[in-house]
Amino acid sequence: MMTQNPQRSQSTTMLNVAVVGHTNTGKTSLIRTMLRSTEFGVVEDAAGTTRHVEQAIISAGDEAVLTLYDTPGLEDSRALSAHIKKLSAKSKALSALQILQQFVAQATVNDALEQEAKVIRQVLRSDILLYIIDVREPFLEKYRLELEILTQAGKPVIPVFNFIAGHDSALAKWREHLAVFHMHATLEFDTVAFSFEAEKRLYQKMQTLVEMHYDRLQKLIDYRAKLWNQLCLSGAKRVAELVVNVACYRESKGAENNLLAHSLLEDRLHDFVRKAEQNCLHDLLAIFNFSEKDVAIQKIPVSNGQWQLDIFAPGILKAYGLDVGSAAAKGAAAGAGIDLVVGGMSLGAASALGAIAGAGWSTFKRYGDEIKATVRGTKWQCADETTLQILYLRQKHLLKKLMHRGHAAQDTVHVDKADSEKLPASWSKLVSALRQNPAWQEPSAARNSNPQYQEIEAKLVEALLEN
Ligand SMILES: Nc1nc2c(ncn2[C@@H]2O[C@H](COP(=O)(O)OP(=O)(O)OP(=O)(O)O)[C@@H](O)[C@H]2O)c(=O)[nH]1
Ligand SMILES: [Mg+2]
Known part of the structure; x- marks a missing residue:
């Protein structure tokens, strides 16, 4: 005060x-x-x-x-x-x-x-x-x-x-x-x-x-500081929401294994991820008071409300300094952004089968869908690790740029280039916890009051705001 x-x-x-x-x-x-x-x-x-x-x-x-x-x-x-x-x-x-x-x-x-x-x-x-x-x-x-x-x-x-x-x-x-x-x-x-x-x-x-105005200027300084903190927090929360939204996304993939069905599912997942990222971009611009119009004026590499470098574009892994030789990148789904798994992501097929054999009620309650899916031969399709990593890194970079961008700036924001952004220390754990909770995909009172969820969100927000 x-x-x-x-x-x-x-x-x-x-x-x-x-x-x-x-x-x-x-x-x-x-x-x-x-x-x-x-x-x-x-x-x-x-x-x-x-x-x-x-x-x-x-x-x-x-x-x-x-x-x-x-x-x-x-x-x-x-x-x-x-x-x-x-x-x-x-x-x-x-x-x-x-x-x-x-x-x-x-x-x-x-x-x-x-x-x-x-x-x-x-x-x-x-x-x-x-x-x-x-x-x-x-x-x-x-x-x-x-x-x-x-x-x-x-x-x-x-x-x-x-x-x-x-x-x-x-x-x-x-x-x-x-x-x-x-x-x-x-x-x-x-x-x-x-x-x-x-x-x-x-x-x-x-x-x-101008000492006469000292107290009122102090009020202004305090007010602007509070506003600034709220702004940064809202931005970080919005990015955390995107990560949650995409990490929790899953779709069951029927047993039929034809190519057409597979590529339709792939398109659906791609559309979902692109749209989610686009919505986040739109919201971040609004939070920091850069309008859609400014996207053009300010030359942010976005056209028609979309990132110019598509999240599934070849070369994006390298642009973000992610290991191109990694198993995920080399696997069958390389560039597709898809993890195709039998049973729960966290358990893997083998441990899911193990869980069926020896599962108690609490395990079943928690992983029931995955176990049933495994029995029925259902496969889940989710956004893969690398896609989630790029989403996070790209939005973190954008957030930082917007936080330090004056409203007079007219140069290009290079958000598509790798920067020094890093994944949070506990990234893998956070992602796997999210994947085990598909119900968290959309905001709800139950989700938001869940202590485990709150902890994950807090960790993401903290990592997003650290320099
Ligand atoms: N790189 C860079 N460009 C700036 C900066 N400040 C202003 N500019 C650019 O400088 C030019 C002039 O900016 P204005 O704000 O119109 O300058 P002004 O003093 O109001 O100009 P007049 O109204 O004509 O007197 C614009 O092209 C701005 O984008 C800055 O800090 N860095
Ligand atoms: Mg002027």
Whole structure:
């Protein structure tokens, strides 16, 4: 719980935050990532994309805490600076702030500096400025002029370094230049590579710069942290549900052993697995607020709501670093994703027969279906080990990507490549327990309150969220 600070009188009004900077530095992108929405504004790799000031509210639950103002990028800093210098030469009695006020008051529509006037107007109305920097750019004269003008407004400024991935030395240089402007409280916030920590630090910087809003910002930080944890947990639970859904799937295969019947069963199983994975993908995107539309925009390797690399495609085992020479991969069902077994998966044919011979009532109750199946010669068909492994690894990878993907990202998510994802330590045990409980395939009150099920789900979720 947050603690009230009696020493500070706290503001009850909204905090107004202007996002400013040179054109094409990622201002709109930053706001998208902060809002976790791709709906806000227009993002484009071109100067002058944002033409008007646009606003978005950030709330802690139903309490609105701050308004973010997206502003057009500053383009002609040189002309702006020259114009402002001319104004101050004319009105020597005016303070630096009054000069800016005069500039805004005099600016007209179709003025050459109309865009710049919109920015400065918003700067003057705001409590705090986020100055977005593309660190790949050298510290040119135009940036120095921009900073001079912005600081003239007398508002606290948080320089935000964008495009930082792989640009350490450029970042260090920018720090040095900003120090000359007494700006030390800088922030690294890559708008395409989201990290909750960076978001938290941004609000913490605001807290130190505008103490009046300290408590409400703290409320916001706590709220966002809770929300973030819930989001990650929901994502992991959804993937666990997929693993359960597919691992518990089984279909009895009649005694008739013709090829046609076999291939129909195979198709059914494939369809089932594909659909299950597709539903999970859809839900994960929704949980992290990436819409179906974003799938196209964000170039996730999915088309028509399906993974581009089919789960049963040749080569997928290798892509996931799974042992291609393994028995499962070499067996009759290689690439088919099918385990064809007589009796229960866990028991195997031999032990199932053994169980019939010496089974007590409790064994029969538990494995009865398998035993009866064995007697009747029924075979069960289930998704094989490798299919389950790929499902898990692929979704774990996607989950991680979505957790760290800013809503400004427009590059391709490579989820089809092997990464460093690993199976949970107790994977085989978990899977075999699931296979023995086909009734768990769909959610039910009985399943969800079953301690063994709960333990399996918890282990899957924990493994999915660990780094
Ligand atoms: N790689 C990378 N690209 C980014 C990042 N931030 C923004 N971009 C890209 O940079 C371009 C400009 O982003 P915008 O958010 O439109 O920039 P802006 O500052 O709002 O631009 P104007 O409105 O024109 O002033 C887009 O193509 C973004 O996808 C980043 O952190 N990394
Ligand atoms: Mg913009």
